[in-house]
Each structure stands twice: as C-alpha cells, then as structure tokens.
Amino acid sequence: MSAPTLQRKLAAVGTTFQAIKDELRRDIAVSRLGTSKVSFSALAADLGFADAAAFQRAFKTWTGSSPGLYRARPVVD
Structure with a gap:
C-alpha cells in the first residue's frame, strides 16, 4: 500500500x-x-527518539508527568 493510501x-x-x-x-x-x-x-534510543530530552518532553506531553516522577510514584495494587 502506498503512503498516501495509508494516510x-x-x-x-x-x-x-x-x-x-x-x-x-x-x-x-x-x-x-x-x-x-x-x-x-x-x-x-529504544523508542526511536533522538535523545533523552526529546523523550522526556514527549512523555510529559503524553502523561502530564516527567519519566522520573512517573517511575518514583508509589505503585497501587
């Protein structure tokens, strides 16, 4: 399938x-x-971002939280 058709x-x-x-x-x-x-x-890098800063900006846009804060949050079972 061509790119325009997919779009x-x-x-x-x-x-x-x-x-x-x-x-x-x-x-x-x-x-x-x-x-x-x-x-x-x-x-x-695994997700295809140019650098960690670009990933962190995108993650904050997606979730409203930085990756560091997200990782540090308490896990709710």
Missing part, C-alpha cells in the same frame, strides 16, 4: 500514523518505566 485510510478512521506511533511509544515507555531500571537515554 487516507487512517484519516477515514480519525487517526494518523504519528498518533498510532506515539500511542505505542507511550505504552511501551509506561510499561518499561514501571518494570525496569532502564536509563532514560537507553529507553529513548
């Missing part, structure tokens, strides 16, 4: 490739921050 099909269902990619990145980041001690720079 039209995604637009028809009210989303974009970037939105899907960001949702997946957010879900992976939340999971890994809660279950591992991976560094922010390693996690940023």
Whole structure:
C-alpha cells in the first residue's frame, strides 16, 4: 500500500500514523518505566527518539508527568 493510501485510510478512521506511533511509544515507555531500571537515554534510543530530552518532553506531553516522577510514584495494587 502506498503512503498516501495509508494516510487516507487512517484519516477515514480519525487517526494518523504519528498518533498510532506515539500511542505505542507511550505504552511501551509506561510499561518499561514501571518494570525496569532502564536509563532514560537507553529507553529513548529504544523508542526511536533522538535523545533523552526529546523523550522526556514527549512523555510529559503524553502523561502530564516527567519519566522520573512517573517511575518514583508509589505503585497501587
């Protein structure tokens, strides 16, 4: 499928490739921050960010919290 066709099909269902990619990145980041001690720079690289600062800005946009505060939060069972 060509890129323009994919863009039209995604637009028809009210989303974009970037939105899907960001949702997946957010879900992976939340999971890994809660279950591992991976560094922010390693996690940023794994998720395809240029650097840790770009990851931290995106994470704060997605969740309203910095990755450090998110990792430090008390776990609710």
